[in-house]
Each structure stands twice: as C-alpha cells, then as structure tokens.
C-alpha cells in the first residue's frame with residue numbers, strides 16, 4: 001500500500017473508532033429508558049393481538065383488525081428482518097415485548113437452572129416448525145382469533161419459561177432456547193454490521209453460563225458469535241476496562257469467517273427445515289396440484305368409509321369460520337400438515353445434496369482442479385520467479401487454491417493448524433470441513 005493509501009486507511013479506521021465510541025455513549029445514555037420502551041411495546045402488543053379478537057364485530061372493528069393485520073405482517077415482520085442485517089437482534093433486546101416479559105417474570109420466578117432438553121440446539125427449530133404449521137392450519141394471516149391464539153400462546157409460553165428457568169439476574173431463557181424466531185434472527189444476525197466484542201477476550205471460543213450479566217447466558221469474555229446476543233447493551237460500559245465494546249464490521253464478515261465464529265449444525269438444519277416448511281406453507285395455497293391431491297385423497301377416503309375425514313375439527317387446531325365461508329375439515333388439516341412436512345423433507349434432501357456437492361467441489365477445486373486452470377498456472381509460475389525460496393508453494397496456494405470467501409486471517413489460521421511449512425498439501429482442508437457434521441463437531 002502506498003503512503004497516501006496508508007494514511008487514508010488510518011484516518012478512516014480512526015473515524016470509525018470515534019463513531020463507535022459515540023454510539024456507545026448514546027446507548028449508555030438511553031439505556032435507562034429501555035424498560036419504558038419495553039412496557040410501551042408490551043401494552044401495544046397486547047392491544048394489537050387481543051383487541052381485534054374480542055371486540056364485537058362492526059365496520060370499525062373490522063377496520064381495526066385490518067390495520068392490526070397490516071401492522072403485524074406488512075410492517076413488523078419485514079422491518080424486524082431488515083433490522084437484523086444492520087443491527088443484529090436489536091429488536092429482541094430493545095423492543096420485543098415477549099423477551100422483556102419473560103425477563104420481568106424471571107426476576108420474581110423460580111430461577112431454576114435451564115434443563116438439558118431446553119438447552120438442546122434443536123428446541124428452537126421444533127418451536128419454529130410447530131408455530132409455522134399451526135399458523136397455517138388456523139389461518140393466522142386472516143383471522144384475529146388465530147393471531148390471538150398463536151401470538152398469545154407464544155407470550156404465555158415465554159412467561160412460563162421465564163418464570164421457571166434462568167438463574168441469576170434477569171435471564172431470558174426464552175430468547176436463547178425457545179423463541180420460534182430467535183434462531184432465525186440469530187442466524188441472520190451473523191450478517192449484521194454491528195457487533196459487540198470483548199475488550200479483553202479469553203481464548204477458547206464461546207461458552208454458556210447462567211452466572212454472568214448477560215440475559216442470554218453468553219460467557220462475555222469468550223463471545224465470538226452474534227447469534228445469541230439480543231443487543232440489550234447492558235454489557236457495554238465504556239468507563240470500565242472490561243465488558244464488551246461496539247464494533248462496526250463489513251456485512252457478512254462473520255459468515256465469511258464462520259469457522260472462527262462457532263458454527264453449529266443446528267443452524268444448517270434450521271436453514272434447510274425452516275426454508276422447506278415455509279415454502280410448503282406458501283405452495284399449498286397456490287399450486288393446483290395441491291387441490292388435485294385433496295380431491296383424490298378425499299374421494300379415496302370416502303370410498304373406504306373414512307367419513308370422519310370430511311368433518312370439521314376444533315377451532316384451535318384448524319380454520320372454522322362459517323361466517324367467512326371457510327371451514328377446514330380433518331382432510332384439510334392432515335393434508336396441509338403432511339404437505340408442509342413433505343415439502344420440508346424434500347427441500348432438505350435437495351439442499352443437503354447441493355450443499356454436499358458444493359462442499360465436495362470446493363474441496364476438489366481447492367485440492368487440484370483449479371490449480372490446473374490457465375490463469376492459476378500462469379499466476380503461480382510468475383510467483384515462482386520471485387526470490388523467496390518458498391514462493392512455489394505459496395504462489396500455487398495463493399493463485400489456485402485459496403478459497404475466494406476465505407480471508408487472510410482464516411487462511412493463515414489454516415496454515416498455523418497444519419504446520420509452518422505452508423506447503424500446498426498441508427493447507428488444503430477436505431471438503432468435509434464444510435459439511436454440517438464437521439461443523440457440528442467443531443462447535
């Protein structure tokens with residue numbers, strides 16, 4: 001880099017440091033107001049889900065219900081997902097009424113240690129799948145009663161978990177272990193440009209602790225991943241030498257260097273299963289093949305004397321709205337559930353196969369395929385003429401073998417793991433390093 005370029009880089013990094021310190025100061029100043037924001041959000045949320053469901057039907061209440069529906073699905077959901085890209089799970093820590101309510105009851109609750117079944121990484125996946133499927137069968141996008149059931153039920157579950165589990169100060173076992181969208185937001189928070197990092201990091205990777213300050217049980221000194229951080233900001237204490245500090249980073253940096261940020265197989269499974277079940281919930285509404293399947297199975301069941309399949313079930317399980325001329329029967333319920341699960345499994349197989357193929361190709365390309373491309377050979381040969389004795393090996397690695405998404409730091413850590421020689425063979429990870437099972441074991 002030229003002297004001019006170096007000066008510009010220094011100036012910009014100093015400007016970013018100044019900006020982050022100012023942001024920290026703002027956060028600390030406004031942190032005492034967070035509880036008031038939580039309380040206001042809780043009142044608003046309860047009014048939004050309860051009001052349209054219990055008010056007597058009239059033109060006015062229909063307009064209110066329409067507005068509530070739009071606020072939830074047209075504004076709230078998109079904005080929450082958009083915010084994750086910029087500020088991680090800031091919604092969870094600063095605005096979400098369920099997380100706050102769970103924490104409030106934790107203060108007066110039983111404070112039991114979080115049991116193993118709740119800490120299982122698959123719990124939020126199961127939670128997401130159940131809520132998504134139930135939302136479809138009760139018509140959560142169309143009926144105020146269904147909104148009350150799904151969101152009200154989720155709130156009650158959050159209160160129960162918060163009351164019973166979580167030792168120490170104001171824990172949020174719900175946000176970390178169960179919330180149906182917590183894992184979704186957590187996975188995408190890895191893309192966020194705002195991160196909190198320990199001022200005095202301790203080596204060894206992320207750890208779980210119910211003893212510290214963090215409501216989502218992060219061992220603060222060992223934090224390297226964004227997934228569980230709800231950006232409550234209570235660990236940001238600029239006047240102290242310890243704690244966490246704000247850091248701005250390029251979007252996607254954590255994903256690009258995922259092997260240094262505690263990847264887990266649960267995230268991969270969640271991406272497969274969650275994408276599949278969501279797609280299934282959309283496809284049954286629009287595909288004519290679904291209607292064909294319904295007719296065919298319905299006719300077959302009636303022919304075989306399964307008349308119960310044409311009867312309606314309880315309204316907490318399926319749409320029963322004769323006033324809107326929409327009533328599901330058991331056939332609809334079973335078929336929607338089966339369809340969503342079927343699409344989920346099919347997409348999981350397809351995505352897992354594609355993932356395995358790309359992992360294999362990445363390993364194959366890295367191991368040799370790309371090294372034989374004309375560009376790689378010509379770049380490698382030009383480096384071979386450098387005066388450095390190790391240039392052959394390093395030139396080949398840099399030209400043909402380095403993964404495009406791997407940064408210098410992760411590439412150097414791969415070299416460190418495999419010895420100081422930097423030889424081509426020792427720096428080549430196998431394709432399996434990127435497979436879910438390998439990520440699981442590294443976690």
Ligand code: SF4
Nearest residue numbers: 214229230232233235
């Ligand atoms: S790491 Fe800090 S900001 Fe994140 S959840 Fe824990 S205490 Fe809150």
